[in-house]
Amino acid sequence: MNKIIVASNNQGKIKEFNQILNSRFDLISMSELNIQELPETGLTFVENAIIKARNASKQSGLPAIADDSGLVVDALNGEPGIYSARYSDSKDDISNTEKVLYKMKNIPHDKRTARFWCAIVFMRHYLDPNPIIIQKGWEGLITYEPKGKNGFGYDPIFYVPTHDQVSAELDPVEKNKISHRGQALKALIQELALPS
Secondary structure (H helix, E strand, O other): OOEEEEOOOOHHHHHHHHHHHOOOOEEEEHHHHOOOOOOOOOOOHHHHHHHHHHHHHHHHOOOEEEEEEEEEEHHHOOOEHHHHHHOOOOOOHHHHHHHHHHHOOOOOHHHOEEEEEEEEEEEOOOOOOOOEEEEEEEEEEEOOOOOOOOOOOOHHHEEEOOOOEEHHHOOHHHHHHHOHHHHHHHHHHHHOOOOO
16 A cells, blocks of 8 residues: 555645655655546535545556645635635636635625635545545634745635634644644544554
């Protein structure tokens, strides 16, 4: 089980996977094996993670880890949610962030609650009928403007009250300790009974 395919081409995610899993596995990205992505047709983070993991495992013949994650904003009825990576027309981090800030422009401070949500799926093989599924959230608030230079995606507008900083200002090691993805991957390590 040493070689595992990460069902993603998002370099930010792959970097976090490597940092958190800390050489426990030989992680291979989809691009290394020329694996084609499938459309994310699920309506939940879990459904999309299963689609991604099964596809990557089938095409590679390897166990697969997939994550589907995104920003869930209460005042926007859960948007951008599963559409976080493709929320704006241009589907890039800056445009996605600008769209959230625009939609939130008249929302008062106490109503700007949000969370990053992460569903991790681990499939031993592509026909795995009982994949490991883990979900974790990270609570915060949406700021009025972006700050910080670390991270990716919505990190510049996600304020973390416990640290009085946005996610993009956090040291990457600290972020990986407390983030939705960090929590989910640590739970996966425990589920697989690996030394932490």
